[in-house]
Amino acid sequence: MQLDDEVYLVGSGGAGIGISHASDCHIYLIDGGSELALVDAGTGLGVNAILENIRNHGFALERIRYLFLTHFHADHVGGAAQLREAIPGLQVVASKVGAEWLRTADEAKCGLDMGKKGGYYEADYRLKPCPVDVELADGQIVHVGDLRIKSLDAPGHSSGHVVFTMEDGGKTYLFCGDALFFGGKILLQSIWDCDLQAHLKSIRDLSGLGVDVFLPGHGCFSLSDGQRHIEEAIGWMERCLVPPSIF
Numbered sequence: 001m002q003l004d005d006e007v008y009l010v011g012s013g014g015a016g017i018g019i020s021h022a023s024d025c026h027i028y029l030i031d032g033g034s035e036l037a038l039v040d041a042g043t044g045l046g047v048n049a050i051l052e053n054i055r056n057h058g059f060a061l062e063r064i065r066y067l068f069l070t071h072f073h074a075d076h077v078g079g080a081a082q083l084r085e086a087i088p089g090l091q092v093v094a095s096k097v098g099a100e101w102l103r104t105a106d107e108a109k110c111g112l113d114m115g116k117k118g119g120y121y122e123a124d125y126r127l128k129p130c131p132v133d134v135e136l137a138d139g140q141i142v143h144v145g146d147l148r149i150k151s152l153d154a155p156g157h158s159s160g161h162v163v164f165t166m167e168d169g170g171k172t173y174l175f176c177g178d179a180l181f182f183g184g185k186i187l188l189q190s191i192w193d194c195d196l197q198a199h200l201k202s203i204r205d206l207s208g209l210g211v212d213v214f215l216p217g218h219g220c221f222s223l224s225d226g227q228r229h230i231e232e233a234i235g236w237m238e239r240c241l242v243p244p245s246i247f
């Protein structure tokens, strides 16, 4: 599904648009001209559908240079190893905090043990270990063809969560994973590394970004005036309240 001149939705689960496995997060494709990139990988249960969606848009897999990961929950990183195998030369890009958890498929650190207990994943679902080729520092810029993708640390929903901004055609894009959702909502979970204060600070740090295109990891996205979702969350915080949860 083409969202914009440079951005496509190539994976999305049952709670979203339903174009890959039911448990997948949104998976975005960025077209930087000479190079392409993906944002997030899904669970790995819908990789064939994701690859098919990419091909159906006329893109050769060989042009995809990077896979950017927002955080280490299985619905975002579970497909990383399979995508890296399927796409020649694909570089996996993720936060320095947590890179080792993906390399070693640490299901406890990635929250998958709790996710299984909570019934979100089958008991026999396994996180596949995947190399991380680029470990991101806060503010690091990675070029995808003509585009500059900037990583910003945004912990709170989980440790090692980052968001990515991109400027193009006078517009600011925000790929925000599970750091914030449509309507200023958030997702707090009873897992080891969910940290409310860090989460609220991460949202405050997005104030003033001037986001036009708001592209979260689940649910509805916005192709214009995306900053309103950030300001809505900050509005709750200014009233000494926690922004509402999506569940």
Ligand SMILES: [Zn+2]
Residues within 6 Å of the ligand: 071, 073, 157, 158, 178
């Ligand atoms: Zn998550």
